Amino acid sequence: MHAQAYLTSRDGNGKCHENIPVWVDLNPRVQERARQEIDACCGADRSPTWSDFAAIPYINCIIKEGMRWRPVAVTSLPHRARADDKYEGMFIPKDTTVFIATWAIHHLDSIYQDSDKFNPDRYLDHQKLANDYAGTSDYSMRDYYNYGAGRRICPGIHLAERNMWRMAAKLLWAFEFSPPYDPVTGKE
Numbered sequence: 560m561h562a563q564a565y566l567t568s569r570d571g572n573g574k575c576h577e578n579i580p581v582w583v584d585l586n587p588r589v590q591e592r593a594r595q596e597i598d599a600c601c602g603a604d605r606s607p608t609w610s611d612f613a614a615i616p617y618i619n620c621i622i623k624e625g626m627r628w629r630p631v632a633v634t635s636l637p638h639r640a641r642a643d644d645k646y647e648g649m650f651i652p653k654d655t656t657v658f659i660a661t662w663a664i665h666h667l668d669s670i671y672q673d674s675d676k677f678n679p680d681r682y683l684d685h686q687k688l689a690n691d692y693a694g695t696s697d698y699s700m701r702d703y704y705n706y707g708a709g710r711r712i713c714p715g716i717h718l719a720e721r722n723m724w725r726m727a728a729k730l731l732w733a734f735e736f737s738p739p740y741d742p743v744t745g746k747e
């Protein structure tokens with residue numbers, strides 16, 4: 560269990576951290592808005608801490624949108640049906656392997672309007688962490704599905720959400736990200 564926890568946390572959380580600069584350097588407007596919120600809250604003398612979470616809500620929106628737009632795992636882990644089952648008129652035979660189609664769900668325009676567009680603003684009305692929405696009985700409030708769903712949902716969700724917020728807030732406080740360029744030609 561500990562090895563599994565370590566491996567899943569290292570791969571899942573690590574890849575998401577690596578993606579944070581990519582999400583924002585492709586989107587200068589997003590980076591600017593985040594910086595304005597961070598500067599208004601923390602100034603230049605100290606970097607953001609977890610206690611600033613409510614005062615810098617746009618960071619949470621950036622993380623949610625990055626996790627939705629480019630999920631690190633395109634499906635969740637496989638599960639096996641232990642018995643014949645039925646779901647919305649579909650027959651699911653015993654031993655069927657079932658995945659959550661994370662990428663496909665995240666790119667359904669019927670749920671996420673203009674789903675190919677990186678737009679953190681879509682989460683302005685989702686101010687809580689993913690674990691709060693995953694725990695609600697109203698599934699239409701789910702923000703994104705990177706951690707899976709149901710009884711085997713990722714137990715690291717609480718740690719991962721807080722880690723990503725802290726990483727993103729500190730990176731955006733300290734650095735300005737831009738696309739890489741050729742130092743000779745100056746072209747991106």
Ligand code: HEM
Binds near residue numbers: 637713
């Ligand atoms: C952004 C980071 C992470 C992502 C995207 C992620 C994603 C996932 C997904 C999709 C599953 C499978 C859920 C399912 O089958 O429905 C899972 C399971 C699991 N995760 Fe994570 N995870 C992350 C971070 C972590 C962290 C930080 C830990 C531990 C400290 C962790 C521990 C686990 C464990 C132990 C399971 C297996 C749970 C079970 O089968 O009952 N994960 N994770």
